Amino acid sequence: MSFEPLKLRADFPALGRVFDDGRRLVYLDNAATTQKPRDVLKATRRYYEESAGNVHRAVHRLAAEATGLYEEARQKIAAFIGAPSPKQIVFTHGATEGINLVAHGWARKFLNAGDELLVTEMEHHSNLIPWQQAARAKGATLRLVPVLADGTLDREAFRRLLTPRVKLLAVTHASNVLGTINPIAELIREAHAAGARVLVDGAQSVPHLPLNVAALDADFLVFSGHKMLGPTGIGVLYAKPELLDAMDPLLTGGEMISRVWDDHATWAEPPQKFEAGTPHIAGAIGLGAAVDYLAKLGHDALRQHELALTAYALEKLGAVPDLKIFGRAPERLGVVSFALEGVHPHDVAQFLDRDGLAIRAGHMCAQPLLRRLGVPAVSRASFYLYNDRDDVDRLAAALLAVRKFFHAT
Amino acid sequence: MQLDDLYQEVILDHYRHPRCSGELAEGEALVDEENPLCGDHLKLAAHIAGDKLTGVKIQCQGCAICTASASMMAEAVNDLPLADIRKKSAAFLAVLRGERAASEEELGDLVALRGVAEFPLRVKCATMPWHALEAALKRLTP
Numbered sequence: 061m062s063f064e065p066l067k068l069r070a071d072f073p074a075l076g077r078v079f080d081d082g083r084r085l086v087y088l089d090n091a092a093t094t095q096k097p098r099d100v101l102k103a104t105r106r107y108y109e110e111s112a113g114n115v116h117r118a119v120h121r122l123a124a125e126a127t128g129l130y131e132e133a134r135q136k137i138a139a140f141i142g143a144p145s146p147k148q149i150v151f152t153h154g155a156t157e158g159i160n161l162v163a164h165g166w167a168r169k170f171l172n173a174g175d176e177l178l179v180t181e182m183e184h185h186s187n188l189i190p191w192q193q194a195a196r197a198k199g200a201t202l203r204l205v206p207v208l209a210d211g212t213l214d215r216e217a218f219r220r221l222l223t224p225r226v227k228l229l230a231v232t233h234a235s236n237v238l239g240t241i242n243p244i245a246e247l248i249r250e251a252h253a254a255g256a257r258v259l260v261d262g263a264q265s266v267p268h269l270p271l272n273v274a275a276l277d278a279d280f281l282v283f284s285g286h287k288m289l290g291p292t293g294i295g296v297l298y299a300k301p302e303l304l305d306a307m308d309p310l311l312t313g314g315e316m317i318s319r320v321w322d323d324h325a326t327w328a329e330p331p332q333k334f335e336a337g338t339p340h341i342a343g344a345i346g347l348g349a350a351v352d353y354l355a356k357l358g359h360d361a362l363r364q365h366e367l368a369l370t371a372y373a374l375e376k377l378g379a380v381p382d383l384k385i386f387g388r389a390p391e392r393l394g395v396v397s398f399a400l401e402g403v404h405p406h407d408v409a410q411f412l413d414r415d416g417l418a419i420r421a422g423h424m425c426a427q428p429l430l431r432r433l434g435v436p437a438v439s440r441a442s443f444y445l446y447n448d449r450d451d452v453d454r455l456a457a458a459l460l461a462v463r464k465f466f467h468a469t
Numbered sequence: 470m471q472l473d474d475l476y477q478e479v480i481l482d483h484y485r486h487p488r489c490s491g492e493l494a495e496g497e498a499l500v501d502e503e504n505p506l507c508g509d510h511l512k513l514a515a516h517i518a519g520d521k522l523t524g525v526k527i528q529c530q531g532c533a534i535c536t537a538s539a540s541m542m543a544e545a546v547n548d549l550p551l552a553d554i555r556k557k558s559a560a561f562l563a564v565l566r567g568e569r570a571a572s573e574e575e576l577g578d579l580v581a582l583r584g585v586a587e588f589p590l591r592v593k594c595a596t597m598p599w600h601a602l603e604a605a606l607k608r609l610t611p
Binding site: 411414422 | 472475476481506507508509510530531532533534536588591594
């Protein structure tokens, strides 16, 4: 299917927004969160308007419908990422919770003093701090794989650091700052050969790249719904069955039990074991609808669209004087971080906002990476299925105007 | 509110040529403030002579609003009695919070920053230097 971003844009109510000065919104902050298509809004609304029962409890028909929709969403998501079974899909509030669940339920249970955890310098804080905490709690050591000047991982250093002491490699599939797509299949293979488990942070990749978690042989995969057209507050932890069985739950309480006595309890089977309390039912249903929308478009077509648009953006932004782009990895997402000489990223973003463009400015929740890049903050434009060349042209024109304003005197 | 009103010429001038500005060595700074939301970073040194604050020196790595606010603040409070500084600080912060109108008599050149109050996400950029100053005064006058 060929891509027609203009037509797709009509599916997204928020993208029809026109500001007071008549300029239409150009939304380029997709690595932070994406806009929602009508199908997703309708699915969550329908749950609240028609089927708002709780899941896995009552026998009335609202509860039955809610349970059916919730479990159907789990099945859709399992199929979408190539998970062998929906029982391997644990609903979380987002990628952050998924990582914390593994850090608490698995790492803190099985790590010993002297063990090592391996992450990379390009991790989002969400895939760094839980491991810092787990390492501290267990007397383990956390090491970071360096990033090279072009924004790719230092594979030699990776191999050096991958000793038998490493129990887990926690690595992002794609960088939210550099756009770099890591060679995740190779990293997993090498880590497994060294005896380490692998957690893949798919927050940036699952929304954009074709991915089959079983073929990759990832041990854990986490991602967030809101970065892939879904509602906020819903995400997924995928894990191999034996790991879900061995892990401890992070939250305990209702819905996650098998039997409860006065002084102890036993757990339900996964995934319920990890879903204590009433889950975000509407969110899960909405994410199921988002997955349907993406599946209909096709991941390969989406990837081709984003590749072409990113190449165009690199060309247009490359032509803006005094603009430096961070990350030149050959395999990359539609994420472009940059700095305009002499203008702070926040001021860049403020001027772009005036012109109707939404971009991100700041440290991107990746302070260790930015420290290595030698900047306190960057500006970032990130694309999705509804962006087109006109958006990129608007971005380049706005950047030229900012530059002119600040370099005028 | 136009963006040109936010980024007035006087603000851009302070951004490009910050006053009382320079590198501060380790241990020289009284406070070291960082805005965790944007990564802006500010160090401030000063001392007290009699009833006045003097020797104000700031090292700021931030956006135009933050850098200009720090520069204008340094100019406004250097060699001023502490009591006057506290009054000025309270007045400036109240204006930025939108609690009262700005008075040029009270704030002098600082009135140029009043427009920031209309950009809620940028208020912290302009107030961070003043919060650093308050922290510095606390350390100097325990």
